[in-house]
Amino acid sequence: MDLQKINVKFFVEEPGAVSPEAFVLLFNAWIQAADGEYYDIADYAHVEAGPGILLIAHEANVAMDNTGNRWGLLYNRKQPLQGNNGEKLRRVLKAALENCRRIEEASSLEGKVRFRADEALVLINDRLSAPNSEATFKALKADLETAAHALYGNADFVLERESEDPRKRFSVRIKAAGRFNVAALLANLDKGTGNGNRRAAS
Template sequence: MELQHVNVKLLVKNPEEVDLEPLIPIFHSWIQDQVSEELLLDVADYRHVHAGPGMVLIGHQANYSVDNTDNRLGVRYNRKAPLEGSNQDRLKQATRAALIACQRLEADPRLNGKLRFNGQEMEIFVNDRLLAPNRGRTREIVEPEFRAFFRALFGGAEYSLSFGNGDPRRLFSVSVRTPRPFHAADLLNNLVR
């Protein structure tokens, strides 16, 4: 099964302390400076939507956001354009993009150090119901791929994996949690090994 349109969401520490307002000028500066490999185009403010997409940086190939879907605040990378390569390549690319965005936000002084990756939780979604319908058979097929990916990402450290509820209206999703917190830089290093 080919996984395309991979989304990665890195959950943040103390989400109640994060103010999304500074993200408007931050994301606009990302557009002006073209800080990513993707073409960045615009910023959309969805803070008015309860448990919604938050603040979105819209790009041609991908979107970046600080997303509050399901009341779980996190830095999200949403790949829209297809990518060549293996499923492992696509998982690595999306995770790398999310981790780099998270590092950039953590370092931005306009956020006063309040947006921090919690280092223990992340979610991966496949934003393509045709390629990866949200059902048990999809899980059976892709679970070994996800386990291999997370084993490498966490450098062999312990982790737990859970899959979404199988509701066909929702995207196929995987949640992972580690008892040991990781820094984004550590995970980026593990991705290149």
């Protein structure tokens, strides 16, 4: 299975710490600093449990997303990636975390936004290549474990499908034991794979 359209979401520690409008301002500042990489901002804070505030680009959208009534940073890779599935997952995880770090460090947010790094949601935005089924889970489990291992090093983690509803997109939650922060996860990804204990939920 050639994974593409990989999405990754990291959840905020304290929902409501800043208003959604603060992200409109922040993303506008990112646009001003980016020289054409980002195309636009879409503000859907008025719908409940929706896509929140999106920063639209060609390669990937970045959003402060509230799907499922859980605010978090959603990195939505749109353009194809090269490499094997493990490499692609790593790249997307890293890109998502780099955006998380940028938000955490944004002076306009005064350090009020922190991400729960012990949990990541990996979602494949393509029902054709990755239907939400146990078969897909089995096919991707090894790749997801490798990615989770790269992310959490030696820590225990579990993989669980977020929903078994076949209408929804295939998504897997990676939950690690212990506390982590964004910087630590980025460091882990930069280090390469470790050899920690790991187990995956069936």
